[in-house]
Amino acid sequence: xxxxxxxxxxxxxxxxxxxxxxxxxxxxxxxxxxxxxxxxxxxxxxxxxxxxxxxxxxxxxxxxxxxxxxxxxxxxxxxxxxxxxxxxxxxxxxxxxxxxxxxxxxxxxxxxxxxxxxxxxxxxxxxxxxxxxxxxxxxxxxxxxxxxxxxxxxxxxxxxxxxxxxxxxxxxxxxxxxxxxxxxxxxxxxxxxxxxxxxxxxxxxxxxxxxxxxxxxxxxxxxxxxxxxxxxxxxxxxxxxxxxxxxxxxxxxxxxxxxxxxxxxxxxxxx
Amino acid sequence: xxxxxxxxxxxxxxxxxxxxxxxxxxxxxxxxxxxxxxxxxxxxxxxxxxxxxxxxxxxxxxxxxxxxxxxxxxxxxxxxxxxxxxxxxxxxxxxxxxxxxxxxxxxxxxxxxxxxxxxxxxxxxxxxxxxxxxxxxxxxxxxxxxxxxxxxxxxxxxxxxxxxxxxxxxxxxxxxxxxxxxxxxxxxxxxxxxxxxxxxxxxxxxxxxxxxxxxxxxxxxxxxxxxxxxxxxxxxxxxxxxxxxxxxxxxxxxxxxxxxxxxxxxxxxxx
Numbered sequence: 001x002x003x004x005x006x007x008x009x010x011x012x013x014x015x016x017x018x019x020x021x022x023x024x025x026x027x028x029x030x031x032x033x034x035x036x037x038x039x040x041x042x043x044x045x046x047x048x049x050x051x052x053x054x055x056x057x058x059x060x061x062x063x064x065x066x067x068x069x070x071x072x073x074x075x076x077x078x079x080x081x082x083x084x085x086x087x088x089x090x091x092x093x094x095x096x097x098x099x100x101x102x103x104x105x106x107x108x109x110x111x112x113x114x115x116x117x118x119x120x121x122x123x124x125x126x127x128x129x130x131x132x133x134x135x136x137x138x139x140x141x142x143x144x145x146x147x148x149x150x151x152x153x154x155x156x157x158x159x160x161x162x163x164x165x166x167x168x169x170x171x172x173x174x175x176x177x178x179x180x181x182x183x184x185x186x187x188x189x190x191x192x193x194x195x196x197x198x199x200x201x202x203x204x205x206x207x208x209x210x211x212x213x214x215x216x217x218x219x220x221x222x223x224x225x226x227x228x229x230x231x232x233x234x235x236x237x238x239x240x241x242x243x244x245x246x247x248x249x250x251x252x253x254x255x256x257x258x259x260x261x262x263x264x265x266x267x268x269x270x271x
Numbered sequence: 272x273x274x275x276x277x278x279x280x281x282x283x284x285x286x287x288x289x290x291x292x293x294x295x296x297x298x299x300x301x302x303x304x305x306x307x308x309x310x311x312x313x314x315x316x317x318x319x320x321x322x323x324x325x326x327x328x329x330x331x332x333x334x335x336x337x338x339x340x341x342x343x344x345x346x347x348x349x350x351x352x353x354x355x356x357x358x359x360x361x362x363x364x365x366x367x368x369x370x371x372x373x374x375x376x377x378x379x380x381x382x383x384x385x386x387x388x389x390x391x392x393x394x395x396x397x398x399x400x401x402x403x404x405x406x407x408x409x410x411x412x413x414x415x416x417x418x419x420x421x422x423x424x425x426x427x428x429x430x431x432x433x434x435x436x437x438x439x440x441x442x443x444x445x446x447x448x449x450x451x452x453x454x455x456x457x458x459x460x461x462x463x464x465x466x467x468x469x470x471x472x473x474x475x476x477x478x479x480x481x482x483x484x485x486x487x488x489x490x491x492x493x494x495x496x497x498x499x500x501x502x503x504x505x506x507x508x509x510x511x512x513x514x515x516x517x518x519x520x521x522x523x524x525x526x527x528x529x530x531x532x533x534x535x536x537x538x539x540x541x542x
Contacts, residue, residue: 024332024333024334024335024346024348025345025346025347025348027345028345028346054332054334060331060332060391060392060395061295061325061331061391061392062295062385062390062391063295063325064295074296074298074299075295075296075299076296076482077295077296077383078438078482112348114333114398115394115397115398115401115459115460115463115464115467116458116459116463116464117388117394117459118394119333119394119398120331120332120333120391120392120394120395120398121331121332121391121395123386123388123389123390123391123394124331124391124392126386127385127386127390127391130386150449167349169522169523171522171523171524172522172523172524174524175534175535175538176524176525176533176534176538177523177524178421178512178514178519178523178524178525178539179463179523180458180459180462180463180535180536180539181534181535181536184455184458184535184536185458185459185463185536187387187451187455187456188386188387188388188451188456188459189386191451192386192387192388192450192451192456193386193387196386211347211349241449243449248449251440251442251443252440252442252443252448252449252450253442253443253445253447253448253449254447254449262447263446263447263452263537264446264451264452264455264535264536264537265451265452265455265456265535265536266534266535267446267447268449268451
């Protein structure tokens with residue numbers, strides 16, 4: 001856990017940050033906030049690797065072409081990707097992203113919230129980069145029958161910060177807001193993706209009413225993004241439960257004596 | 272609400288069904304279940320339109336090329352898509368899908384659950400087809416300051432059935448299962464997408480441990496899919512709250528006297 005061994009704040013350890021970005025318009029507000037965040041990191045001495053998915057014309061489609069030694073046989077996606085990863089025959093664009101991720105201490109994932117999730121191009125980054133054998137699917141030597149996931153895996157030690165721009169107002173993403181409480185709407189990404197592969201998330205940054213910001217509101221949003229990216233290492237991560245250390249029973253449900261009255265996504269927070 | 276005016280079950284009204292399908296492998300279990308479902312519908316006299324996204328090489332990317340009269344100006348996605356929709360200059364592949372949707376009484380949305388959501392190619396069907404002016408963004412004449420959404424919109428009257436194939440076991444998607452209660456994991460699709468544009472969902476069909484089904488288990492799954500597609504019109508839909516009929520306050524949070532102790536996604540069910 002590199003980030004837990006930082007020295008005093010006078011002597012901050014520098015981070016390698018992978019910034020994954022998806023927006024089709026170069027002069028968008030979302031892009032302007034990205035530039036602010038990257039400037040803040042760079043000025044503070046951190047290294048930033050940018051994957052600007054639209055600019056890269058990232059291919060979001062999982063198919064047999066992902067595996068350069070595609071045999072033409074019936075495609076089992078998970079197994080084919082594992083074999084390709086292990087034999088070094090994954091498509092080079094996927095390997096390049098994995099290498100960036102390997103070098104990263106932190107990942108910033110930035111996108112406009114489209115239909116309550118990532119734009120397709122970014123979902124396709126997750127679908128293609130997080131292959132079996134690399135991000136999941138490794139047996140846990142200490143827990144026979146289980147794999148290393150939800151808190152444990154080679155990607156653990158890294159942290160993620162999700163930055164979303166949202167058209168609607170904040171109240172509609174609150175605990176009883178009509179669009180759904182934001183951290184629960186993002187559960188498939190924060191828990192089901194990052195935490196699954198061992199990456200702990202700090203609470204996401206959301207910029208609301210992003211289509212209607214005044215200059216002053218933009219400055220506030222830019223300040224928020226700058227502060228949050230600079231404090232990734234110091235911010236408490238979302239306390240999702242670990243899979244393999246007692247919180248879940250053998251059928252992988254929350255142990256009955258823990259939060260006994262809670263069902264739904266809230267049951268998976270340990271605090 | 273066409274589907275509420277059916278005659279007796281001896282004299283079923285036929286449905287037009289749009290089946291949107293995403294899987295890269297033609298001989299997959301997911302594809303075999305699709306074939307079963309389509310056969311059941313066709314044998315019963317229903318019409319099926321199939322959008323097989325991989326076979327169609329569907330383009331999942333929202334960008335300026337979606338709008339055939341792209342002006343080269345800064346792209347505001349929602350507004351550009353609305354103008355293009357209204358002026359008939361949306362990309363022809365998008366219009367073709369909208370025309371199928373217009374003819375459909377019911378939509379079947381079938382995919383393998385990848386990272387707790389749709390494969391990128393299918394997310395890109397949603398991102399591109401449900402444009403402003405077509406699927407949302409129309410002012411509600413009866414409720415000044417609000418738009419027609421969450422239960423109300425031109426797409427209302429239609430029903431959706433989501434069919435997902437899932438590698439893990441059922442217990443892990445239950446109320447306290449580690450992967451998250453399935454209907455809440457799918458909230459961005461069932462509530463945030465379908466219900467948002469006025470399409471009511473019947474409860475999804477999930478086929479668990481889909482990588483490991485015996486022949487007998489496959490037959491069970493096929494029977495389940497056949498039954499569920501044939502009963503789309505008769506199945507109770509998920510009772511999400513309507514936006515504009517009293518359940519939400521002016522700031523679009525659930526009225527304080529309704530389920531006062533509930534927060535999170537469960538607050539948006541009226542029963």
